[in-house]
Amino acid sequence: VKATGRHADRFGGQLVLVTGAGSGIGRATAFAFAEAGARVVAVDRDAEAALRTAELARLIGAPQAWAETVDVSDEQAMEKLAEKVAAEYGVVDVLVNNAGIGLSGSFFDTTPEDWKKVLDVNLWGVIHGCRLFGKQMAERGQGGHIVNTASAAAYQPSKALPAYSASKAAVLMLSECLRAELAGQGIGVTAVCPGFVNTGITSTARFAGVDAEEEKRRQKRTARLYGLRNYPPEKVADAILRAVVRGEAVVPVTPEARAAHLMS
Numbered sequence: 001v002k003a004t005g006r007h008a009d010r011f012g013g014q015l016v017l018v019t020g021a022g023s024g025i026g027r028a029t030a031f032a033f034a035e036a037g038a039r040v041v042a043v044d045r046d047a048e049a050a051l052r053t054a055e056l057a058r059l060i061g062a063p064q065a066w067a068e069t070v071d072v073s074d075e076q077a078m079e080k081l082a083e084k085v086a087a088e089y090g091v092v093d094v095l096v097n098n099a100g101i102g103l104s105g106s107f108f109d110t111t112p113e114d115w116k117k118v119l120d121v122n123l124w125g126v127i128h129g130c131r132l133f134g135k136q137m138a139e140r141g142q143g144g145h146i147v148n149t150a151s152a153a154a155y156q157p158s159k160a161l162p163a164y165s166a167s168k169a170a171v172l173m174l175s176e177c178l179r180a181e182l183a184g185q186g187i188g189v190t191a192v193c194p195g196f197v198n199t200g201i202t203s204t205a206r207f208a209g210v211d212a213e214e215e216k217r218r219q220k221r222t223a224r225l226y227g228l229r230n231y232p233p234e235k236v237a238d239a240i241l242r243a244v245v246r247g248e249a250v251v252p253v254t255p256e257a258r259a260a261h262l263m264s
Protein backbone atom coordinates (compact mmCIF):
# COMPACT_ATOMS: atom_id res chain seq x y z
CA VAL A 1 0.00 0.00 0.00
CA LYS A 2 1.48 3.28 -1.05
CA ALA A 3 0.14 6.78 -0.47
CA THR A 4 1.39 9.48 -2.76
CA GLY A 5 2.98 11.84 -0.26
CA ARG A 6 2.24 14.96 -2.27
CA HIS A 7 0.02 16.46 0.41
CA ALA A 8 2.23 15.90 3.45
CA ASP A 9 0.66 17.50 6.53
CA ARG A 10 -1.75 19.50 4.41
CA PHE A 11 -4.68 18.17 6.44
CA GLY A 12 -3.01 18.24 9.86
CA GLY A 13 -5.62 18.33 12.64
CA GLN A 14 -8.59 17.89 10.29
CA LEU A 15 -11.19 15.17 10.71
CA VAL A 16 -11.85 13.18 7.53
CA LEU A 17 -14.58 10.54 7.19
CA VAL A 18 -14.41 8.13 4.25
CA THR A 19 -17.14 5.61 3.44
CA GLY A 20 -16.27 2.41 1.64
CA ALA A 21 -12.85 2.80 3.26
CA GLY A 22 -12.24 -0.94 3.50
CA SER A 23 -11.13 -1.41 -0.10
CA GLY A 24 -10.05 0.19 -3.36
CA ILE A 25 -10.48 3.93 -3.84
CA GLY A 26 -11.87 4.54 -0.33
CA ARG A 27 -8.96 2.75 1.33
CA ALA A 28 -6.39 4.60 -0.78
CA THR A 29 -8.17 7.88 0.04
CA ALA A 30 -8.15 7.16 3.78
CA PHE A 31 -4.41 6.41 3.56
CA ALA A 32 -3.67 9.56 1.55
CA PHE A 33 -5.48 11.73 4.12
CA ALA A 34 -3.68 9.86 6.92
CA GLU A 35 -0.37 10.60 5.27
CA ALA A 36 -1.42 14.23 5.02
CA GLY A 37 -1.86 14.31 8.80
CA ALA A 38 -5.64 14.04 9.08
CA ARG A 39 -7.57 12.19 11.77
CA VAL A 40 -9.48 9.51 9.90
CA VAL A 41 -12.82 7.74 10.38
CA ALA A 42 -12.87 4.65 8.14
CA VAL A 43 -16.47 3.55 7.49
CA ASP A 44 -17.36 0.31 5.75
CA ARG A 45 -20.04 -2.36 6.02
CA ASP A 46 -17.18 -4.86 6.19
CA ALA A 47 -16.02 -4.57 9.82
CA GLU A 48 -12.66 -6.30 9.39
CA ALA A 49 -11.77 -4.28 6.32
CA ALA A 50 -12.62 -1.01 8.10
CA LEU A 51 -10.47 -2.04 11.07
CA ARG A 52 -7.52 -2.89 8.86
CA THR A 53 -7.77 0.49 7.12
CA ALA A 54 -7.91 2.35 10.46
CA GLU A 55 -4.91 0.43 11.82
CA LEU A 56 -2.83 1.10 8.73
CA ALA A 57 -3.95 4.74 8.64
CA ARG A 58 -2.42 5.18 12.10
CA LEU A 59 0.81 3.55 10.97
CA ILE A 60 0.92 5.79 7.91
CA GLY A 61 0.62 8.98 9.93
CA ALA A 62 -2.93 9.69 11.09
CA PRO A 63 -2.69 11.02 14.66
CA GLN A 64 -5.95 9.15 15.33
CA ALA A 65 -8.00 6.73 13.24
CA TRP A 66 -11.20 4.88 13.98
CA ALA A 67 -13.16 2.13 12.24
CA GLU A 68 -16.95 2.24 12.07
CA THR A 69 -19.04 -0.61 10.67
CA VAL A 70 -22.07 0.87 8.93
CA ASP A 71 -24.15 0.15 5.83
CA VAL A 72 -24.44 3.60 4.22
CA SER A 73 -27.87 2.77 2.77
CA ASP A 74 -29.29 2.27 6.28
CA GLU A 75 -30.71 5.67 7.28
CA GLN A 76 -30.95 4.91 11.01
CA ALA A 77 -27.45 3.47 11.15
CA MET A 78 -26.13 6.57 9.39
CA GLU A 79 -27.98 8.83 11.86
CA LYS A 80 -26.39 6.95 14.75
CA LEU A 81 -22.99 7.23 13.09
CA ALA A 82 -23.37 10.99 12.62
CA GLU A 83 -24.35 11.43 16.28
CA LYS A 84 -21.48 9.26 17.50
CA VAL A 85 -18.87 10.93 15.31
CA ALA A 86 -19.95 14.43 16.40
CA ALA A 87 -20.02 13.46 20.07
CA GLU A 88 -16.78 11.46 20.20
CA TYR A 89 -14.51 12.65 17.40
CA GLY A 90 -15.87 16.08 16.41
CA VAL A 91 -17.43 17.73 13.37
CA VAL A 92 -16.13 16.25 10.14
CA ASP A 93 -14.03 18.68 8.05
CA VAL A 94 -13.89 16.49 4.94
CA LEU A 95 -16.56 13.92 4.10
CA VAL A 96 -15.87 11.42 1.31
CA ASN A 97 -19.06 9.60 0.29
CA ASN A 98 -17.35 6.84 -1.63
CA ALA A 99 -19.08 3.52 -0.80
CA GLY A 100 -20.63 2.05 -3.92
CA ILE A 101 -21.52 -1.21 -5.61
CA GLY A 102 -21.31 -2.22 -9.24
CA LEU A 103 -24.01 -3.86 -11.32
CA SER A 104 -23.89 -4.66 -15.00
CA GLY A 105 -26.88 -5.70 -17.05
CA SER A 106 -28.99 -4.53 -19.95
CA PHE A 107 -31.98 -2.36 -19.04
CA PHE A 108 -34.51 -5.19 -19.48
CA ASP A 109 -32.38 -7.68 -17.58
CA THR A 110 -32.07 -5.36 -14.60
CA THR A 111 -34.80 -6.27 -12.13
CA PRO A 112 -36.57 -3.80 -9.82
CA GLU A 113 -34.65 -5.44 -6.95
CA ASP A 114 -31.37 -4.74 -8.77
CA TRP A 115 -32.37 -1.09 -9.28
CA LYS A 116 -33.29 -0.78 -5.62
CA LYS A 117 -30.03 -2.33 -4.43
CA VAL A 118 -27.87 -0.03 -6.56
CA LEU A 119 -29.84 3.14 -5.83
CA ASP A 120 -29.99 2.33 -2.09
CA VAL A 121 -26.20 2.22 -1.80
CA ASN A 122 -24.90 4.46 -4.58
CA LEU A 123 -27.50 7.24 -4.32
CA TRP A 124 -29.18 7.01 -0.91
CA GLY A 125 -25.84 6.35 0.79
CA VAL A 126 -24.58 9.66 -0.61
CA ILE A 127 -27.82 11.48 0.27
CA HIS A 128 -27.66 10.28 3.90
CA GLY A 129 -24.00 11.28 4.19
CA CYS A 130 -24.55 14.76 2.70
CA ARG A 131 -27.68 15.44 4.77
CA LEU A 132 -26.29 14.34 8.11
CA PHE A 133 -22.65 15.42 7.99
CA GLY A 134 -23.25 18.41 5.70
CA LYS A 135 -25.76 19.75 8.22
CA GLN A 136 -23.23 19.47 11.03
CA MET A 137 -20.65 21.30 8.91
CA ALA A 138 -23.11 24.07 8.06
CA GLU A 139 -24.23 24.47 11.69
CA ARG A 140 -20.66 24.69 12.90
CA GLY A 141 -20.06 27.54 10.46
CA GLN A 142 -16.37 26.89 9.83
CA GLY A 143 -16.57 25.52 6.30
CA GLY A 144 -15.64 22.05 5.15
CA HIS A 145 -15.68 19.89 2.06
CA ILE A 146 -17.79 17.05 0.71
CA VAL A 147 -16.49 14.68 -1.97
CA ASN A 148 -18.91 12.32 -3.65
CA THR A 149 -17.53 9.47 -5.76
CA ALA A 150 -19.57 9.48 -8.94
CA SER A 151 -18.11 7.89 -12.08
CA ALA A 152 -17.41 8.56 -15.74
CA ALA A 153 -20.53 6.41 -16.15
CA ALA A 154 -22.46 9.47 -14.95
CA TYR A 155 -21.95 11.18 -18.33
CA GLN A 156 -20.94 8.29 -20.60
CA PRO A 157 -23.91 6.13 -21.63
CA SER A 158 -23.43 2.37 -21.72
CA LYS A 159 -26.02 -0.25 -22.59
CA ALA A 160 -24.45 -2.58 -20.01
CA LEU A 161 -24.72 -0.24 -17.00
CA PRO A 162 -28.14 1.50 -16.90
CA ALA A 163 -28.77 1.25 -13.14
CA TYR A 164 -25.18 2.00 -12.11
CA SER A 165 -24.90 4.90 -14.58
CA ALA A 166 -28.23 6.40 -13.51
CA SER A 167 -27.20 6.19 -9.85
CA LYS A 168 -23.93 7.97 -10.63
CA ALA A 169 -25.59 10.63 -12.84
CA ALA A 170 -27.85 11.39 -9.87
CA VAL A 171 -24.82 11.68 -7.58
CA LEU A 172 -23.15 14.05 -10.04
CA MET A 173 -26.16 16.38 -10.26
CA LEU A 174 -26.89 16.15 -6.54
CA SER A 175 -23.30 17.26 -5.94
CA GLU A 176 -23.63 20.23 -8.30
CA CYS A 177 -26.89 21.37 -6.67
CA LEU A 178 -25.47 21.01 -3.18
CA ARG A 179 -22.33 22.87 -4.25
CA ALA A 180 -24.50 25.82 -5.30
CA GLU A 181 -26.46 25.69 -2.06
CA LEU A 182 -23.41 25.52 0.24
CA ALA A 183 -21.14 27.90 -1.66
CA GLY A 184 -22.01 30.85 0.58
CA GLN A 185 -21.07 28.87 3.68
CA GLY A 186 -17.51 28.01 2.70
CA ILE A 187 -18.37 24.35 2.17
CA GLY A 188 -17.07 22.91 -1.09
CA VAL A 189 -18.63 19.97 -2.90
CA THR A 190 -16.77 17.84 -5.44
CA ALA A 191 -17.99 15.03 -7.67
CA VAL A 192 -15.09 12.74 -8.52
CA CYS A 193 -15.63 10.76 -11.72
CA PRO A 194 -13.14 7.95 -12.22
CA GLY A 195 -13.09 5.78 -15.32
CA PHE A 196 -11.81 2.23 -15.09
CA VAL A 197 -9.78 1.72 -11.90
CA ASN A 198 -8.29 -1.54 -10.77
CA THR A 199 -10.19 -2.35 -7.53
CA GLY A 200 -12.48 -4.93 -5.97
CA ILE A 201 -15.55 -3.47 -7.67
CA THR A 202 -14.30 -4.33 -11.15
CA SER A 203 -13.88 -8.00 -10.23
CA THR A 204 -16.95 -8.45 -7.98
CA ALA A 205 -19.55 -6.42 -9.92
CA ARG A 206 -22.66 -8.49 -10.59
CA PHE A 207 -23.67 -9.16 -14.15
CA ALA A 208 -27.45 -9.18 -14.58
CA GLY A 209 -28.41 -10.76 -17.87
CA VAL A 210 -25.45 -9.56 -19.94
CA ASP A 211 -22.80 -12.05 -20.86
CA ALA A 212 -20.24 -11.66 -18.08
CA GLU A 213 -17.41 -12.74 -20.32
CA GLU A 214 -18.43 -10.25 -23.01
CA GLU A 215 -18.63 -7.48 -20.42
CA LYS A 216 -15.18 -8.34 -19.06
CA ARG A 217 -13.80 -8.35 -22.62
CA ARG A 218 -15.39 -4.93 -23.21
CA GLN A 219 -13.79 -3.53 -20.06
CA LYS A 220 -10.43 -5.01 -21.04
CA ARG A 221 -10.72 -3.49 -24.52
CA THR A 222 -11.37 -0.05 -23.03
CA ALA A 223 -8.52 -0.47 -20.59
CA ARG A 224 -6.15 -1.59 -23.36
CA LEU A 225 -7.22 1.21 -25.66
CA TYR A 226 -6.24 3.80 -23.09
CA GLY A 227 -3.33 1.84 -21.61
CA LEU A 228 -5.23 1.64 -18.34
CA ARG A 229 -5.05 -1.96 -17.32
CA ASN A 230 -3.58 -1.06 -13.96
CA TYR A 231 -4.84 2.42 -13.16
CA PRO A 232 -4.19 2.52 -9.41
CA PRO A 233 -6.72 3.73 -6.82
CA GLU A 234 -3.92 5.80 -5.24
CA LYS A 235 -4.08 8.15 -8.22
CA VAL A 236 -7.80 8.68 -7.65
CA ALA A 237 -7.05 9.36 -3.98
CA ASP A 238 -4.48 11.94 -5.03
CA ALA A 239 -7.05 13.62 -7.30
CA ILE A 240 -9.51 13.70 -4.40
CA LEU A 241 -7.06 15.46 -2.07
CA ARG A 242 -6.13 17.91 -4.82
CA ALA A 243 -9.82 18.63 -5.51
CA VAL A 244 -10.40 19.43 -1.83
CA VAL A 245 -7.39 21.75 -1.71
CA ARG A 246 -8.40 23.54 -4.93
CA GLY A 247 -12.15 23.40 -4.36
CA GLU A 248 -12.81 21.74 -7.72
CA ALA A 249 -16.39 20.92 -8.74
CA VAL A 250 -16.27 17.98 -11.15
CA VAL A 251 -13.11 15.95 -11.43
CA PRO A 252 -12.84 13.32 -14.17
CA VAL A 253 -10.01 10.91 -13.31
CA THR A 254 -8.29 8.50 -15.74
CA PRO A 255 -7.60 9.51 -19.35
CA GLU A 256 -10.74 7.95 -20.83
CA ALA A 257 -12.93 9.63 -18.19
CA ARG A 258 -11.35 13.00 -19.07
CA ALA A 259 -11.85 12.40 -22.79
CA ALA A 260 -15.50 11.42 -22.30
CA HIS A 261 -16.06 14.46 -20.05
CA LEU A 262 -14.73 16.83 -22.71
CA MET A 263 -17.11 15.28 -25.23
CA SER A 264 -20.16 15.32 -22.95
Ligand code: NAI
Pocket: 019, 020, 021, 022, 023, 024, 025, 026, 043, 044, 045, 046, 049, 070, 071, 072, 073, 098, 099, 100, 101, 102, 121, 125, 149, 150, 151, 152, 193, 194, 195, 196, 197, 198, 199, 200, 201, 202, 233
Ligand atom coordinates in the same frame (compact mmCIF):
# COMPACT_ATOMS: atom_id res chain seq x y z
P1 NAI B 1 -14.38 -1.61 -3.98
O1 NAI B 1 -15.40 -2.68 -4.16
O2 NAI B 1 -12.94 -1.95 -4.04
O3 NAI B 1 -14.67 -0.83 -2.61
C1 NAI B 1 -15.94 -0.47 -2.19
C2 NAI B 1 -16.00 -0.53 -0.68
O4 NAI B 1 -17.29 -0.05 -0.29
C3 NAI B 1 -15.87 -1.95 -0.13
O5 NAI B 1 -14.97 -1.96 0.97
C4 NAI B 1 -17.28 -2.29 0.32
O6 NAI B 1 -17.33 -3.18 1.45
C5 NAI B 1 -17.83 -0.93 0.66
N1 NAI B 1 -19.28 -0.87 0.59
C6 NAI B 1 -20.08 -1.34 -0.41
N2 NAI B 1 -21.37 -1.13 -0.11
C7 NAI B 1 -21.39 -0.53 1.10
C8 NAI B 1 -22.43 -0.08 1.94
N3 NAI B 1 -23.72 -0.24 1.62
N4 NAI B 1 -22.11 0.52 3.11
C9 NAI B 1 -20.80 0.66 3.47
N5 NAI B 1 -19.78 0.22 2.73
C10 NAI B 1 -20.08 -0.36 1.55
O7 NAI B 1 -14.74 -0.53 -5.08
P2 NAI B 1 -14.04 0.83 -5.58
O8 NAI B 1 -13.72 0.65 -7.01
O9 NAI B 1 -13.00 1.27 -4.65
O10 NAI B 1 -15.30 1.80 -5.51
C11 NAI B 1 -15.36 2.96 -4.73
C12 NAI B 1 -16.27 3.95 -5.40
O11 NAI B 1 -15.71 4.33 -6.65
C13 NAI B 1 -17.67 3.40 -5.72
O12 NAI B 1 -18.63 4.40 -5.46
C14 NAI B 1 -17.59 3.11 -7.20
O13 NAI B 1 -18.85 3.15 -7.82
C15 NAI B 1 -16.68 4.25 -7.65
N6 NAI B 1 -16.05 4.04 -8.95
C16 NAI B 1 -15.20 2.98 -9.17
C17 NAI B 1 -14.63 2.79 -10.41
C18 NAI B 1 -13.70 1.66 -10.71
O14 NAI B 1 -13.43 1.43 -11.91
N7 NAI B 1 -13.21 0.95 -9.74
C19 NAI B 1 -14.91 3.72 -11.52
C20 NAI B 1 -15.78 4.80 -11.16
C21 NAI B 1 -16.32 4.94 -9.93
